[in-house]
Amino acid sequence: MNRGQSFLLLLIGIVALLTLFVILPFVEYVVASAILAYVLYPFHVRLSRWLRDRLAGHVRESVSTRLGRMLSGISLILASVVAVIIPLAYISWVFIRDLTEIARGNTEIDVSAIEAELAVLTGREIDVGEVLAMAGQLLVETLFGGVSGVVTTALRASVGLSLALFLVYYTLLDGPTFVGWIRDTSPLPAEVTADLVDRVDAMTRGVVIGHIAVALLQALVAGVGLWAAGVPNVVFWTFVMAVLALLPLIGAFFVWGPAAAYLVVVDQVTAGVLLALYGVFVIALVDNYARPIVIDQQAHLNPAVILLGVFGGIYSVGFTGLFVGPIVIGVLAATLETFREDYDAIGGG
Template identity: 80%
Template sequence: MNRGQSFLLLLIGSVAILTLYVINPFVEYVIASAILAYVLYPFHVRLSRRFRRSLAGRVRRSLANRLGNMLSALLLILSAIVAVILPLAYISWVFVRDLTEIARGNTDIDVAAIEGEIASLTGEQVEVGEVLATAGQVLANTLFGGVGGIVTTAIRASVGLSLALFLVYYTLLDGPAFVRWLRLTSPLPSNVTADLVDRVDAMTRGVVIGHIVVALLQALVAGLGLWAVGIPNVVFWTFVMAVLALVPLVGAFFVWGPAAAYLVAIDEVAAGVFLAVYGVLVIAMVDNYARPIVIDQQAHLNPAVILLGVFGGIYAIGFTGLFVGPIVIGVLAATLETFREDYDVI
């Protein structure tokens, strides 16, 4: 390596470090925008093709292509705002409100009935209210840096969300060109680069659709059951189930199972039995049938690894880490698998 190449590599490394430093406050939103654009891109391809066809003959072909891509990207972003971002913002607000109340020791759960039932069964007096408050404080500290950091997090999230929408727009427009540039710039042989890109694509699709979407679907179905039987703080417990549901078969049970027992403990036996039956016949079936259908068979990731990515991501960068963490680990797994197979590493 000559002096010029050494200087260029040093310059690239220095600028890369400075770039990471600049985007670090919003790195989770940058990654989240890439994930959202990745999910929306197949729809963008079909929609932009329709727009181009409708504009063909009215304007020049090159202009029709640009307008078709722009209109498709704008329409998809507006659809994402209405279908995803606004509902998620409302759910987040309710979740933060419930979490704040729980962390302060205020909850609509009949704590006295639970403590009395535990005392009658074990002979021990357990302060359930203090346990819930401590758990709420730990969760608030992990997600927002404490109850006092919620306002700061909300302001930062608003700015980050605006940035993410702009990034999604330009990623939809220029994403394919960026992937082509990566393929051409990669120092790896073309066949290894193609193999790596295919593996990362399959792994990301399997993680996002096969694990996270199924977990969110199962949590929503379970949340409807909790709401139907009158469990308080439904949004809070639905969020907890969304994380736990990443563990197949038994994840969400750790919430709806105790909830059914709680209803029986406070003499609402019919509601408790209904929730238990609903959990076995409906909630569990979502996991048993939906997960094998939607998981890409090329993306083999152990659920324990997914769960580690979820908790690590949440702890590292907050709520967005729920999605970012598993994908980062999935990309690492795809890279290691490519290295093992293409370079004959035993």
């Protein structure tokens, strides 16, 4: 390696570190935009082709292709805002509102009934309301840095979401060009690069799309059960279950299980028993059957590996680490598998 190449590599390393430093405050939203663009891209391909065909008779082919891609990107972003961003913002607002109320000691839970039952079981008086308030304060402090941090978090989220939507638009338009550039600049043989890209694509599809679909399905099914059983703050607990359901081997049981016990404690025995049966025979089936079918068959990752990636990702980059962690581990697995199959075969030959 000559001096020119060494200098160029050093310059690339320095600029890469500076770029990481610049985007680090919004790295969660950059990752979120990449995930959303990945999910939307198949729809973008179909919609842009349809729009191109509609415009073909009115403008030149090159113009109709470009306009079709632009209109498709804008349409999908607007659809995402209506179908994803607004509902998620509403659910997040309800979650924050209920969490701050719990932190202040205000809750719709029948605390006195729980305290009476615990006194009978343990022979001691336990201030459940104080415990819930302390737990709420701890969550508010951990998630937002205190009640005053909620506003700061909301403002930062607004800026981050605006940035993410712009990134989604340009990723939809230029994503294939970027993938093509990776293929062209890869030092690996063309067939090895293609094999690696296909493996990473299948793994990412399984982790991202399957992860989200199974978690949302399980949370919605469980939320219907909570609503039918008369559990208070259903939207709040459904949001919590949607997050917990992203964690394999844990799932939504940590919500519907205690909720069933709570109903029994407050003398709603029938509702509590029915909710428990619903959880065992309906909610648990979603996790036990849908997750292996949707995720494992495509990602080929053990649930324990996914769990490790989820917790490590959350600790490293925040909420989007739910997906980043398993994807990073999956990319490592795909790379190792590609090396084993392609280069072992080459070496053996």
